[in-house]
Amino acid sequence: MITDLFSTTVLIGILASGIRLATPYLYAAIGETFSQKSGVLNLGVEGQMLIGSFAAFYVAFTTGNLWLGLLVAMIVGALMGLVMAFVTVNLHAQQGISGIGFYLFGLGLSDLLFQRLIGNVETIKGFEKIYIPGLSDIPGIGQILFNQNILVYGAYLLVPLAWFVLNKTTLGLKIRAVGENPDAADSLGVSVARVRYFTIVLGGALSGIAGASLSIALLNVFQQNMTSGLGFIAVALVYFGAWKPVGVLGGALLFSMVNSLQLWIQVLGIPIPSDIAVMMPYVLTILVLVATVSRVRAPSALTKPFERDE
Amino acid sequence: MRQRLETLFDALLPVIATLAALAVGAVMLLFLKVNPLEAYAALLKGAFGSFNSFAETLVKATPLLLVALGICISFRGDVINIGGEGQMIVGAILATWIGLTFTDAPGWLIITLALLAGFLGGAVWGGIPGALKAYFNVNEILSTVMMNAIAVQLMNFLLRGPMIDPSQAEVASKIPQTARLLDAFQLERLAPTRLHMGALIAVVLAVLVYILLWRTTLGYRIRAVGQNPHASRYAGIKVPRYVVTALLLSGAFAGLAGAIQVYGVNYRMITDGSASGFTGSAGFNGIVAALFGQLHPLWSIPASVLFGALLVGANSMQRMVQVPSALITVLNGLVVIFVVSSEIWRRRRQRRRLVVGEEEAPPKPDKSQVQTGEAQK
Numbered sequence: 001m002i003t004d005l006f007s008t009t010v011l012i013g014i015l016a017s018g019i020r021l022a023t024p025y026l027y028a029a030i031g032e033t034f035s036q037k038s039g040v041l042n043l044g045v046e047g048q049m050l051i052g053s054f055a056a057f058y059v060a061f062t063t064g065n066l067w068l069g070l071l072v073a074m075i076v077g078a079l080m081g082l083v084m085a086f087v088t089v090n091l092h093a094q095q096g097i098s099g100i101g102f103y104l105f106g107l108g109l110s111d112l113l114f115q116r117l118i119g120n121v122e123t124i125k126g127f128e129k130i131y132i133p134g135l136s137d138i139p140g141i142g143q144i145l146f147n148q149n150i151l152v153y154g155a156y157l158l159v160p161l162a163w164f165v166l167n168k169t170t171l172g173l174k175i176r177a178v179g180e181n182p183d184a185a186d187s188l189g190v191s192v193a194r195v196r197y198f199t200i201v202l203g204g205a206l207s208g209i210a211g212a213s214l215s216i217a218l219l220n221v222f223q224q225n226m227t228s229g230l231g232f233i234a235v236a237l238v239y240f241g242a243w244k245p246v247g248v249l250g251g252a253l254l255f256s257m258v259n260s261l262q263l264w265i266q267v268l269g270i271p272i273p274s275d276i277a278v279m280m281p282y283v284l285t286i287l288v289l290v291a292t293v294s295r296v297r298a299p300s301a302l303t304k305p306f307e308r309d310e
Numbered sequence: 311m312r313q314r315l316e317t318l319f320d321a322l323l324p325v326i327a328t329l330a331a332l333a334v335g336a337v338m339l340l341f342l343k344v345n346p347l348e349a350y351a352a353l354l355k356g357a358f359g360s361f362n363s364f365a366e367t368l369v370k371a372t373p374l375l376l377v378a379l380g381i382c383i384s385f386r387g388d389v390i391n392i393g394g395e396g397q398m399i400v401g402a403i404l405a406t407w408i409g410l411t412f413t414d415a416p417g418w419l420i421i422t423l424a425l426l427a428g429f430l431g432g433a434v435w436g437g438i439p440g441a442l443k444a445y446f447n448v449n450e451i452l453s454t455v456m457m458n459a460i461a462v463q464l465m466n467f468l469l470r471g472p473m474i475d476p477s478q479a480e481v482a483s484k485i486p487q488t489a490r491l492l493d494a495f496q497l498e499r500l501a502p503t504r505l506h507m508g509a510l511i512a513v514v515l516a517v518l519v520y521i522l523l524w525r526t527t528l529g530y531r532i533r534a535v536g537q538n539p540h541a542s543r544y545a546g547i548k549v550p551r552y553v554v555t556a557l558l559l560s561g562a563f564a565g566l567a568g569a570i571q572v573y574g575v576n577y578r579m580i581t582d583g584s585a586s587g588f589t590g591s592a593g594f595n596g597i598v599a600a601l602f603g604q605l606h607p608l609w610s611i612p613a614s615v616l617f618g619a620l621l622v623g624a625n626s627m628q629r630m631v632q633v634p635s636a637l638i639t640v641l642n643g644l645v646v647i648f649v650v651s652s653e654i655w656r657r658r659r660q661r662r663r664l665v666v667g668e669e670e671a672p673p674k675p676d677k678s679q680v681q682t683g684e685a686q687k
Binding site: 100279 | 446449453455458460637644
């Protein structure tokens with residue numbers, strides 16, 4: 001049965017679902033890249049994703065409008081980001097711990113609202129696959145890359161966009177300056193607070209989309225704690241990607257491919273206990289952190305609140 | 311006089327933070343068209359309404375306190391351990407294995423060994439991220455979260471396979487659970503309640519952790535490393551070693567909490583596939599209790615009782631006013647956010663005192679702490 005893994009159909013299946021599964025990681029990790037680049041560790045990603053995921057599902061379930069669901073997910077994610085920004089930037093809360101608070105808040109609230117407003121597991125019709133004439137017909141590659149829904153394409157477009165903003169625009173320069181040397185940035189007239197507010201709120205909005213991509217584009221259901229650690233892995237991916245969007249893309253693909261392989265192993269009935277297979281991505285995260293973290297340098301001001309010396 | 315008032319205010323900060331969290335919770339309840347007063351009344355009644363419900367509160371408080379003790383150690387060492395869930399699970403697995411394997415031994419021996427095994431299992435599960443942080447610079451928050459996920463899968467695998475209850479292995483339902491511990495191996499209970507010896511053990515350990523942190527060199531060094539790793543290095547303290555120790559001990563207490571859950575409450579391990587199915591999220595809620603107790607082992611005792619009460623009360627709230635008990639997770643999250651946010655006032659005042667040159671009175675409870683505004687981050 002192991003040989004089943006190497007048939008063309010299965011390989012295409014693994015790769016196609018790997019490409020698809022990278023979507024939530026990409027949105028969340030690119031958002032996190034922005035906030036970490038500006039010196040803020042947002043550990044509330046998981047909570048923001050859960051809230052976004054629920055909001056998108058609820059709106060889509062009650063109104064039937066997927067785009068409205070996506071928009072609402074973005075807004076609630078951004079709102080959580082706004083509160084997070086206030087707590088980190090103005091109140092100087094220790095970021096690692098306040099992040100846990102936001103995680104618990106999102107975990108509890110999404111569950112509470114789900115039980116009160118929906119009650120049992122329902123499915124909806126999520127974003128449909130988009131057929132691109134020509135590209136989708138290429139054998140193999142077409143099925144893998146060009147037979148996906150809009151949120152998947154969006155996630156991959158986000159990568160070059162993030163790279164461009166961070167490296168080629170004044171805004172990007174400000175973000176990096178604030179993360180590396182807030183005092184210098186401040187003395188040059190850059191508002192550290194405003195930049196960090198921007199990146200944290202942006203991160204929140206993207207986490208909201210990441211959550212929505214699960215509930216209205218990939219899985220099309222909402223369940224209690226349905227992200228199950230995905231948001232934390234997204235944070236790890238930022239370290240893995242050495243704070244570069246392209247690196248994050250590499251990490252997200254590695255993960256989603258392993259995940260996809262793991263799912264296919266279960267589908268094909270290969271005799272590896274499923275619990276052990278599910279463990280793989282998490283073990284991989286740790287190994288990957290060990291292999292990469294000591295080689296690359298984090299933004300100097302990461303997790304350090306900024307206060308002007310009077 | 312002013313200073314005394316300020317100290318009092320500092321001590322009350324967590325209480326104020328909790329009241330603020332309850333207020334936000336009340337607003338949310340209003341949105342859900344539930345009378346918040348009714349809901350909170352049901353919660354209080356459920357937690358303290360009778361002797362039995364109070365005993366239940368203490369049962370829930372026990373794992374919270376044990377996890378909180380570990381959190382006091384690690385957070386004081388500036389190491390953030392959110393791997394309590396996984397550490398509880400691994401501790402419980404090892405402890406359960408002892409009880410199911412050595413069935414001929416006397417009860418006291420098995421209980422002792424099992425609790426030690428729990429301690430050890432948690433220590434290993436906490437020590438790994440500790441070593442990764444100390445020697446490979448791996449962020450411990452991320453690694454402990456991953457270790458949680460790995461522990462859950464390990465538990466699911468073991469309870470479905472090698473450790474499954476033999477009677478379940480034969481029937482079709484195959485409930486993923488271990489066999490039940492022998493009666494002789496169960497921790498003493500205060501009949502007719504479920505309150506067990508574990509609660510007493512936790513309180514005794516709280517005192518020991520207090521002594522460890524403030525009366526021993528080890529504790530002093532862990533705190534010194536947490537306050538200012540650079541200064542500690544210059545003072546000749548081997549910083550990585552104390553980072554590992556802090557996480558290792560932190561994990562050990564969580565592991566013990568897991569072992570005590572099995573030997574005091576459930577008498578077997580059973581899984582619903584998730585971590586919280588076994589831990590009741592004590593690995594996270596213990597962090598909340600520790601923060602509420604200002605990372606002080608003794609203050610963590612009343613803090614754990616409070617959060618234990620919330621958990622017990624939540625169940626009766628769910629029954630009486632149909633508010634899902636997930637509300638408590640929301641409240642816990644809010645408490646964490648409010649407590650860490652309110653720290654700023656204490657830090658500001660400390661700095662002002664240093665600047666003005668007023669008498670240096672560090673806020674309670676850490677009397678011996680050398681403090682600078684910088685070091686606290």
